[in-house]
Amino acid sequence: MSNNSSGVVNIFQELINFRAMLLQMFVIIFLCINMLLIVTFFKKECFHTSARYILFAVMLLSDSFVLLLSDVLLIVNSLEFTIQVWLCTIISVVTVLYVMATPVTLTAMTLERYVAICLPLRHGELCSTRRSMHCILIIHGVSSVPCILILTMFFGTASLGLYKQKALCSVEVFLLQPWQRHFRSAVSQFYFLIMCIIIIFCYIQIVRVAKAASAENKQSTKRGLRTVLLHAFQLLLCLIQLWTPFSEAAALNVDVNLFVDIRFFNYMMFNLAPRCLSPLIYGLRDEKFFLALKNDVCLGYCKRYTV
Numbered sequence: 001m002s003n004n005s006s007g008v009v010n011i012f013q014e015l016i017n018f019r020a021m022l023l024q025m026f027v028i029i030f031l032c033i034n035m036l037l038i039v040t041f042f043k044k045e046c047f048h049t050s051a052r053y054i055l056f057a058v059m060l061l062s063d064s065f066v067l068l069l070s071d072v073l074l075i076v077n078s079l080e081f082t083i084q085v086w087l088c089t090i091i092s093v094v095t096v097l098y099v100m101a102t103p104v105t106l107t108a109m110t111l112e113r114y115v116a117i118c119l120p121l122r123h124g125e126l127c128s129t130r131r132s133m134h135c136i137l138i139i140h141g142v143s144s145v146p147c148i149l150i151l152t153m154f155f156g157t158a159s160l161g162l163y164k165q166k167a168l169c170s171v172e173v174f175l176l177q178p179w180q181r182h183f184r185s186a187v188s189q190f191y192f193l194i195m196c197i198i199i200i201f202c203y204i205q206i207v208r209v210a211k212a213a214s215a216e217n218k219q220s221t222k223r224g225l226r227t228v229l230l231h232a233f234q235l236l237l238c239l240i241q242l243w244t245p246f247s248e249a250a251a252l253n254v255d256v257n258l259f260v261d262i263r264f265f266n267y268m269m270f271n272l273a274p275r276c277l278s279p280l281i282y283g284l285r286d287e288k289f290f291l292a293l294k295n296d297v298c299l300g301y302c303k304r305y306t307v
Helices: 002-043 045-049 051-078 085-118 120-126 129-157 160-164 178-212 215-254 256-284 287-306
Strands: none
Touching (some): 002 051, 002 256, 002 287, 045 051, 045 287, 051 085, 051 129, 051 256, 085 120, 085 160, 085 178, 085 215, 129 178, 178 215
């Protein structure tokens, strides 16, 4: 295993310049877009009373944090920079929390679309600003469950001396026994099942409403249906990320080069891509938010031009 590890490090160091530049380009672009959308949200008070925009802002903040932290960890691990396990524990807990927060928030946003389309008379009551704040707390509570389980297993099996040791920081550091990996996989699959059931239920209900909707309501209903489909695709990418350790472990046993390629692909496809879809789904597709964003950008440009 040590030979494989040294081979991975050598290959990472050979490819770090090209791949790091490629990653930084994507990360910087989408971090800038996310920050622009977040600023637009906070500047417009009309968005502060809408559950869909509040949840959208929460997801943007979570995605931005995950993009930044995961990118730093990827570069640090590629350079074989080790840190003490106790510090890695803190970093990993926060990372896992917000990695899970994205699919959970997507599920909450899908439920909000279901209420808006299928229960329009109760939308104001069920999706009020106060309930949105409660929903944010629930999202973080549900997202923290995997972190708590992983840490509980780690604290129960790790020796005190392990916390002072240095290692490459990743969640795998806390999975000391095979049964812990199986348990983590079971929790991930349980989340996957519950979220898929919710998405499918909302989709079926919205399709029924779309068929029965009047001509003037069909357009808004179809728009909501497309939003749910985009959420489902984004959620699928996020949940596939939970299974990537299995493909990476299998590839490492076959060939180091294959492991590096698959790990890079997994990061780009299932970590970076779903978090880059968030600005497109609500930031650019949503007419109200797009107009506010356009006004902010044009106003800022006009001010700079006149000065």
